[in-house]
Amino acid sequence: MMTNEENYCFDVGGYLIVPGVLTDAIVAQLNEAFDATGHFDGMLSWEGEQRELFRDLLVHPVLVDYVNQLCGTGFRLEQLPRLITDDPAAKLSFDGKLSGGDEPRDQARAYYHQNDRRQCQLVRAIWALEDVAAGDGGPVFVQASHKTNVEMPTGLEEGTQDLGLVREIPLKAGDLLLLADTTIRGLRPWTGAGRLRLLDYGFAARGVILEAGSGADAFETDEPPWKKELTPAQQTVMHKPGKSDTTPPKTLIAQGDDCLVAAADEAIHPSFLHRDPDSGIDAEEFFFWDLCGHLVIRDIMSPEDLALANEAIDRFESDIVVQEELSRGSTSLAGTGRPVLNTLLDLPEPWCGPFRRMVAHPAVVHRLTWMGGSGFRCDKPTAFCAVKGTSGHALHDSNEPLNPSRSYVYKNGRSFCEAITVTWQLRDVTDADGGFACVPGSHKAQYRMPPGVRSCDDDMGLVVHPTFKAGDVLLFMDGAQTHGALAWHSDMARRSILIKYSSRNFNRSGGDFAHPEARWGDVVEGMSDAQLSVMRGPDRDNHSGNVPRLDVAGDGDIQVLYERSGGLYSGATPDKPLA
Secondary structure (H helix, E strand, O other), X not given: OOOHHHHHHXXXXXXXXXXXXXXXXXXXHHHHHHHHHOOXXXXXXXXXXXXXXXXXXXXXXHHHHHHHHHOOOOOEEEEEEEEEEOOHHHOOOOOOOEEOOOOOOOOOOOEEEEOOEEEEOEEEEEEEOOOEXXXXXXXXXXXXXXXXXXXXOHHHHHOOOOOOXXXXXXXXXXXXXXXXXXXXXXXXXXXXXXXXXXXXXXXXXXXXXXXXXXXXXOOOOOOOHHHHHOOHHHHHHOOOOOXXXXXXXXXXXXXXXXXXXXXXXXXXXXXXXXOOOOOOOOHHHHHHHHHHOEEEEOOOOOHHHHXXXXXXXXXXXXXXXXXXXXXXXOOOOOOEOOEEEOOHHHOOOOOOHHHHHHHOOHHHHHHHHHHXXXXXXXXXXXXXXXXOOEOOEEEEOOOOOOOHHHOEEEEOOEEEEOEXXXXXXXXXXXXXXXXXXXXXXXXXXXXXXXXXXXHOOOOOOOOEOOOEOOOOEEEEEEOOXXXXXXXXXXXXXXXXXXXXXXXXXXXXXXXXXXXXXXXXXXXXXXXXXHHHHOOOOOOOOOOHHHOOEEEEOOOOOEEEEOOOOOOOOOOXXXXXXXX
């Protein structure tokens, strides 16, 4: 386990130096490999014994111990290794300019700490192959900038000022530097007597999406026939994460009664900080959303779509499936299993129409954009069709235990919600009916949920049950806010259409497991099972107990663990060796 001093250093400073990890012999072999090839990247694909030196560093026992604690178990390689060197052939810039910082916040790289749990989404593991002494120049950084809330000053970014903040990083050959990726850093002109050689690997937490990888068929999937019938906007919002043509994902722009598809480099994430009248954010909506964790938008559906959607459920009522009872031992929520209809997008025309229009409806896209930023995607809609006596759903989530893919952060006027569920109401819901319930403000909770609140048997007056009119839309923080459902008491069946949206940053929508071969291609040829386990693509099963993960045995050997802890979302997640 990391010592308190190590934890404090990384948490406060954004870095940690682990001295003397590599032996002199290993350092010499790594340097000889670079000397022999004359290349500074592509090491994992080199021929013969040389590549094994760099593959072994993927799963070095000391690195695994630390990155398990910094990124979380199930971490993976996100960026292929490269050599930071003063060799002119490497064409690196040593102009002193700086980059990084956590403003604006990048959820896929960010640092999290909550309830004694920590997850640094992207950690740079930098191996020193030569000494770097004070005054040599080379790598510099700004301490504690991995959690900054303010944009970096221009002079600091351009390297014309250091404001007394820029520090060098003295290292000895064989040292391991662990750096939070959002730490502000750069390269100053190298003045050392020897050569600069730092070997840089980028390790990410299990569900992060940053790059598509180098495999030719990364995340190749078969598209259902109905997807070709969707509008460009509808297809965009239902993109598969991690594919080369959707990473980064395209942007949807709501304009009146339509949505336009823009390029990924036009990403939008409106800010609320300056009360910008052109931001498109309603002040009262934003206040309510941040305060409560959910928001109700009134009268969104057209009368025609509302009538057609109800007609569709009536017509295809025989396709409704009764699922499990979800009260989890509650007295007040007990009842029969929950009836659902999952085939809404597969229905024939015209009955599929209103549900397809829901997935990229301009009014919803507009709000999802300021709630979590552009690039979001959704799962297929599901109709909740509870009848009288259907059980409620025990309250759950509040992002406990910590899982960044379900989180909410308010920062510098922006809402960062990684998972949002949109629920379209096809019928009125009164106080007496039942259905959706939540604990307003629970998305900021720092304590575990009491059992009485979970069961609603003793909710201390905290649980709220919003009411709706047909045509209303509910948006709530799915995962961040504590939510569930009350038992259904009305003689009229519930008609709610749930669509789960995930942010651009995480794979949370299911789908096939990203096999190492699909992500990296020939890079992974001949790797061991341990090495393959960190070459996966972003996992849907990003709870730590459901993904292949590394452990260092007492004798220093690396073991791959496959045991599952429940809540499995992808049947393709390996439960045995891949090699």
